[in-house]
Amino acid sequence: MNRLILVMASRWMRLVLVLFIVLSLQTTVFAQLRPFGVAAQVVLLFVVCVGANYGVSVGALAGLIAGLMYDFVLTTPVGLGSLVLGLAGATAGLLLYFFHNPTWWMRLVAITIASALGEIYFPLAQAMVGLEGWLQLRLIKVTAVVVVVNLVLAPLVLVITRWTLSERRSTT
Amino acid sequence: MAAASTTRRRAIILLALTSIILITLDLQNSSAVSGLRSLFATVFRPIESVARVITRPLENTWHGITNYNSILDENSRLRERVAQQKGATIAAAASVRLSQELLALNGLPTLAGINAVTAQVIGDSPSNFSQTIEINQGSVSGIRVGMPVLNAAGLVGKITKVYADRSVVMLITDPDFALSVKVVNPPRNSTSTTVSLSNPATASPVVPVDSSVAPNAASPTTTTSTTTTTIAGFTPSVTTLPATPTGVSSINIPAADQLAVRETGVIEGRGPSRQPTIRFVDNSLRFGDIQVGVPIVTAGGSRSLAPPDILIGTVARVVERLGSAGPVLEVELVADLSNLSFLRVLLYRPITEKTTP
Numbered sequence: 001m002n003r004l005i006l007v008m009a010s011r012w013m014r015l016v017l018v019l020f021i022v023l024s025l026q027t028t029v030f031a032q033l034r035p036f037g038v039a040a041q042v043v044l045l046f047v048v049c050v051g052a053n054y055g056v057s058v059g060a061l062a063g064l065i066a067g068l069m070y071d072f073v074l075t076t077p078v079g080l081g082s083l084v085l086g087l088a089g090a091t092a093g094l095l096l097y098f099f100h101n102p103t104w105w106m107r108l109v110a111i112t113i114a115s116a117l118g119e120i121y122f123p124l125a126q127a128m129v130g131l132e133g134w135l136q137l138r139l140i141k142v143t144a145v146v147v148v149v150n151l152v153l154a155p156l157v158l159v160i161t162r163w164t165l166s167e168r169r170s171t172t
Numbered sequence: 173m174a175a176a177s178t179t180r181r182r183a184i185i186l187l188a189l190t191s192i193i194l195i196t197l198d199l200q201n202s203s204a205v206s207g208l209r210s211l212f213a214t215v216f217r218p219i220e221s222v223a224r225v226i227t228r229p230l231e232n233t234w235h236g237i238t239n240y241n242s243i244l245d246e247n248s249r250l251r252e253r254v255a256q257q258k259g260a261t262i263a264a265a266a267s268v269r270l271s272q273e274l275l276a277l278n279g280l281p282t283l284a285g286i287n288a289v290t291a292q293v294i295g296d297s298p299s300n301f302s303q304t305i306e307i308n309q310g311s312v313s314g315i316r317v318g319m320p321v322l323n324a325a326g327l328v329g330k331i332t333k334v335y336a337d338r339s340v341v342m343l344i345t346d347p348d349f350a351l352s353v354k355v356v357n358p359p360r361n362s363t364s365t366t367v368s369l370s371n372p373a374t375a376s377p378v379v380p381v382d383s384s385v386a387p388n389a390a391s392p393t394t395t396t397s398t399t400t401t402t403i404a405g406f407t408p409s410v411t412t413l414p415a416t417p418t419g420v421s422s423i424n425i426p427a428a429d430q431l432a433v434r435e436t437g438v439i440e441g442r443g444p445s446r447q448p449t450i451r452f453v454d455n456s457l458r459f460g461d462i463q464v465g466v467p468i469v470t471a472g473g474s475r476s477l478a479p480p481d482i483l484i485g486t487v488a489r490v491v492e493r494l495g496s497a498g499p500v501l502e503v504e505l506v507a508d509l510s511n512l513s514f515l516r517v518l519l520y521r522p523i524t525e526k527t528t529p
Contacts, residue, residue, distance in 0.1 A: 021219070021223070024219045024220045024222070024223035029230055029231055031295055031296045037510075039297070039300055057177065061183055064191065069212070072212035074299055076301070077194070077199050079190070079191035079198065083192070086188065119300070123301050131348060133442060134301045138445045
């Protein structure tokens with residue numbers, strides 16, 4: 001019983017609950033507001049911010065969980081988004097791996113690069129499982145818009161990810 | 173710290189392996205994965221509904237800012253077009269009714285005989301790499317996977333996922349979309365033979381169409397026309413003309429080589445920024461050169477997911493290929509996929525999928 005309470009109170013459970021909210025925003029408001037016909041990817045941004053804040057392994061784990069949840073609302077094969085977002089989270093963490101105390105602008109650069117790569121990973125993964133046809137010139141426009149939107153939203157999402165995955169000490 | 177790192181690493185490996193297994197199962201249409209999807213949808217749907225209600229003002233503001241001018245322009249343009257189309261619509265409706273009556277008389281399937289469900293678009297795809305939309309009708313309304321979806325203009329896509337009260341529609345432009353279609357090429361010569369009936373009381377209602385009789389052998393009451401049969405399996409023998417109570421009437425009997433020629437192919441989506449293409453069109457002599465602007469309709473058939481003769485679009489470009497591969501046709505869709513609101517799902521299932529009770 002104590003173990004169950006510990007799990008329920010853990011930061012990973014908090015992550016799942018916050019991801020439900022992020023996912024609901026992705027499927028409603030961000031699926032409708034499409035600058036230049038491109039949907040902003042807040043789930044990707046969330047995962048990349050976790051990677052930039054907490055490093056490779058936490059980024060990868062958060063990406064795998066978020067991707068698995070995202071997969072259930074997409075029409076692509078379940079598990080594909082999980083691997084892609086896991087890789088994107090790990091990429092963000094890896095970009096800051098060699099910096100002991102990365103500054104705010106370093107994190108933003110890492111988020112920019114990881115967002116771009118994360119958006120490119122998806123059609124690549126689709127092509128690998130036989131869902132071809134998405135690797136075309138439009139990918140450049142999609143990546144550019146996603147990067148710009150992520151860059152604008154990154155300061156807010158960085159704060160949210162920090163709150164979500166922070167370790168809380170028990171008061172008792 | 174080291175223990176936490178090891179646990180995390182194990183969790184990553186476990187999740188990655190689970191993802192790979194799920195991909196494999198889902199690509200083989202496993203019912204277990206469908207069950208998981210439904211379960212997740214049950215949990216997630218209330219949260220999404222709340223988010224939709226909360227964020228609707230934001231969406232409306234965004235659309236108001238970004239689309240205001242274009243909507244004003246479109247509104248005035250559409251008013252003008254509505255005025256132009258009013259007359260044409262009445263004539264077209266009469267033609268459609270006549271066509272449906274003729275098809276029904278001959279026992280041929282028509283779209284009017286297929287039940288349909290009207291649905292509203294409630295969401296777009298959250299991903300940039302799938303061309304899908306969500307509609308507010310599901311299995312409760314009789315919708316099943318594979319059913320064709322239309323708007324007022326023509327075919328829009330097909331149902332790919334069905335839940336109790338909503339469904340996911342894959343649009344024609346999705347690279348995974350494929351459907352058997354017909355390209356209706358007009359005849360090479362546009363001339364037709366006119367048969368005149370000057371005295372319907374004495375005229376025989378049956379006009380024999382005999383290929384041995386020359387066209388200039390026409391009598392004042394009955395005319396026979398020369399016909400060269402080139403359509404395999406079609407032998408013109410007797411044409412019945414309806415007797416009309418009033419004076420002179422005429423009917424056009426096109427010769428066999430002047431009938432529209434249909435050739436089948438497969439339409440495939442290529443993403444939102446490129447027009448769909450049709451491949452596997454037979455490069456036969458009989459079919460002739462495909463002209464830009466000719467209509468494309470669904471082919472139908474016992475295995476096709478869509479009934480025949482739903483309008484899809486017109487040929488926008490013909491890309492010739494060397495050898496016997498046949499041309500590739502680029503298609504200008506009649507339906508505007510960027511602006512979908514109300515759709516019609518045809519509750520059609522091919523004969524091969526219908527189960528006997």
